[in-house]
Amino acid sequence: MHEARFAWGALTRRLALGLFCASLALPPGAALAQTRDVVVFAAASLKNALDEAGAAWMRETGKRVVVSYAASSALAKQIEAGAPADLFFSADLDWMEYAASKGLIKPESRVSLLGNALVLVAPKEAPVQVALKPGVDLASILGGNRLAMGHVDAVPAGKYGKAALEHLGAWAGVKDKVAQADNVRAALLLVSRGEAALGIVYKTDAVSDPNVAAVATFPEESHPPIVYPVALTKDSANPDAALFLGFLRSDKARPFFEKQGFTALSKASTGS
Known part of the structure; x- marks a missing residue:
């Protein structure tokens, strides 16, 4: 009986060793790629x-x-x-x-x-009327409140937003009021929570959050194609x-x- 247990144990070890060696023969990452x-x-x-x-x-x-x-x-x-x-x-x-x-x-x-399209959003319970055309005085509409955007030097929505505001002549008036976020959904959340009066996000983001409303769409020619x-x-x-x-x-x-x-x-x- 002792010999039988020893033989079975030895066979098990040989099988395990064989499987290990076979795995080494696979191309790098092959097993991972399969599963x-x-x-x-x-x-x-x-x-x-x-x-x-x-x-x-x-x-x-x-x-x-x-x-x-x-x-x-x-x-x-x-x-x-x-x-x-x-x-x-x-x-x-x-x-x-x-x-x-x-x-x-x-x-x-x-x-x-x-x-996609770029839109201006506000909290749903605080609708704002804005005409996004050259000369728009967004700074006056904001008053002492903040404008939420993705980071204007890195996040695509922020870059599109800055380009659009520059095109409309509004960037200089609002640049000191901008709350820059790590991504567009973080900017959306600031508006959704009422921590920012307005935000610049994609049309698809506005659709995704029931607590915000899109109050205006930026003209296509105001920013690079999205x-x-x-x-x-x-x-x-x-x-x-x-x-x-x-x-x-x-x-x-x-x-x-x-x-x-x-x-x-x-x-x-x-x-x-």
Whole structure:
């Protein structure tokens, strides 16, 4: 009996050693690529639509998407620092160009997927009437209150907002009243809580929060076109990432984005 137990134990150890050696023979990251979730780094303004798209893809495939939401600037820097993302979904072209210039994406996978609009929001219970045209005196409308925006030097919504205010001749009057936030959803929250009288966010953000109202839309010509590009990251070894990107480009995903107010820029693919 003792010999039988010894023989069984020895066989078990040999099998374990064999499996370990076999795992060493796999290409680096192969086992991980077969099992791990699809990790997406996405602009904060995409949250509602992308959460719904990810849930739909999981119902269809049984595979899970994990999304990290933040400002596109922060996400690009995190990917550059080695964060393990499979997809980068930016709220502007500049930060995707930055990622491309650093060799962080697979350029052949890149597509400009969505468009958006820029709006001025106020707390829903404190509606404001504003005509966003050249010469608008936004400073007088604000009085002693604050204007919430994404960081104007880094966050795409903040950059678009500053450009629009400069175009309308309003930036000089409000620049000292700006409450700069780490991302567009943080700026939205300041207005939603009544901590800022007005805010500059995307149309899709205004739709997502019942406590705010869009009081005016910035003219398209007042800022660069709002474009959301998406691409696979260079270091992604997850085969499901390309499948999810195909799903995002398909007719199946388009309703989730259009419901939030995005416009589709890319012709839908047939992939799922």
